[in-house]
């Protein structure tokens with residue numbers, strides 16, 4: 001089974017971030033950059049399928065050169081190869097343009113499955129997966145929390161969490177999935193895996209080298225104009241709960257008089 | 263552009279979701295004197311389409327076909343494309359539900375639209391649609407501009423826009439033909455309702471959430487009782503999910519749901535940034551935590567420093583007493 005996993009490198013969500021004074025983005029100096037959390041689950045899903053069906057797992061990323069490190073982490077988990085498309089002309093690309101670049105790299109490989117994380121934790125957009133499915137003209141299932149691939153690998157049965165319900169969806173392969181975190185438990189890179197990943201070459205392709213006509217990407221439709229700190233919440237009221245009855249009275253009063261829900 | 267602001271009607275179990283009304287209110291505001299249309303995919307199925315006029319829709323476009331009986335991204339996209347091409351609305355608002363997030367990007371690609379998700383405000387600035395959305399685990403707020411000249415699709419978080427006051431007004435209902443080739447390779451086998459006694463989390467006015475401080479699954483019953491007394495829903499931080507005390511669909515935060523209720527009650531939750539990412543848009547935040555240094559107190563409007571096991575049962579009783587006594 002040929003599987004492609006899309007990987008993004010993002011700032012660690014634990015870390016505080018500094019917004020550049022001009023609001024153009026975040027200051028990345030000293031920020032710990034990691035593989036997007038959901039992409040670890042995507043990689044794990046791919047590795048499990050390869051263990052069962054054979055074939056190869058290829059990681060693809062679009063991003064700055066440093067994104068190599070996130071790909072290396074996926075290789076250390078056990079992926080077979082990795083490709084990075086890095087081009088200064090993509091600095092202002094929107095999500096749909098990134099999806100177009102991914103599609104151009106992935107389409108010739110004719111994979112049986114393309115797996116993405118359900119979103120990336122830096123911008124939370126959840127756009128690239130389903131956009132890529134449209135560009136590759138594949139059936140899709142997003143936010144997959146359970147995955148069963150048929151013995152003959154012709155179709156998959158997946159679960160998706162809806163609001164208050166679970167959808168059971170059957171889709172023929174090839175297909176594109178984006179995955180939820182409760183799908184699996186990502187493995188840690190093994191020491192031999194890390195050593196092997198260090199020796200692997202990760203080609204870094206410009207648009208031309210990837211066979212992409214920059215014109216065909218069009219212009220971005222969505223532009224991040226500025227970043228600002230979230231508005232500060234005015235300091236709240238404190239009550240001491242040592243006396244539970246007084247605490248309860250304060251909460252009830254707040255619910256009734258301030259929030260007006262009682 | 264022929265113009266107009268459209269709202270994709272979001273439903274659950276056939277019934278119109280509150281989120282749809284929130285979007286219609288915003289659409290009415292963005293449209294000014296222009297037209298607002300609600301798009302009902304899959305047929306009326308028990309919904310009084312004309313009644314959407316009360317929330318701001320001038321007309322309701324109904325797309326009915328057997329292939330649209332169950333939601334699939336492919337069939338919905340194929341059904342909507344010719345309609346969008348023909349009528350050329352300026353903006354399409356889609357609610358940030360599991361289905362909305364599944365559909366919107368696919369539709370955006372096929373319709374050549376510009377798209378932004380997780381919108382928590384929307385405004386118009388010289389012809390362009392401008393959205394504000396949380397980013398970087400809500401440690402920053404991004405302003406995203408959708409450039410004019412193509413359809414704009416905005417995927418909007420639930421609970422950020424108010425439900426508009428109902429007006430005495432009916433919408434015009436127009437049935438739109440669905441091309442016969444509309445279909446999907448993916449097939450919905452089943453939609454299984456989860457056992458949740460209360461309101462869906464993303465639509466609840468009041469969310470009572472528990473964290474590791476609850477110490478075990480059996481104590482979530484305390485929160486369920488409080489939520490029932492308040493008419494709210496129960497949520498959780500991540501550790502109760504990871505420990506198997508509650509299912510994943512309870513989780514609020516970066517790797518869970520985003521909620522923006524009137525009141526969020528955080529019980530035994532420390533307030534890690536990944537949790538705040540899912541709930542700090544709530545109107546009123548009340549925290550109960552025994553650690554006076556817990557970061558949750560930095561966002562709480564009312565912070566109670568104390569033992570949840572002492573406070574929660576008494577709070578439930580007090581709320582019940584008050585409700586019985588009447589306003």
Ligand SMILES: Cc1cc2nc3c(=O)[nH]c(=O)nc-3n(C[C@H](O)[C@H](O)[C@H](O)COP(=O)(O)OP(=O)(O)OC[C@H]3O[C@@H](n4cnc5c(N)ncnc54)[C@H](O)[C@@H]3O)c2cc1C
Nearest residue numbers: 473474475499500515516517530531532536537552553570
């Ligand atoms: C990539 C990533 C994504 C994540 N996504 C999420 C997410 O979506 N949602 C999420 O919630 N977390 C998420 N986390 C985890 C997050 O970092 C925190 O670990 C988690 O939110 C902590 O949950 P908690 O507040 O319930 O537990 P703790 O931090 O352990 O806090 C428990 C609190 O309960 C209080 N307490 C204990 N006993 C009592 C008592 N008797 N009475 C009153 N108070 C009491 C304690 O004082 C403490 O403050 C994520 C982490 C990572 C790395």
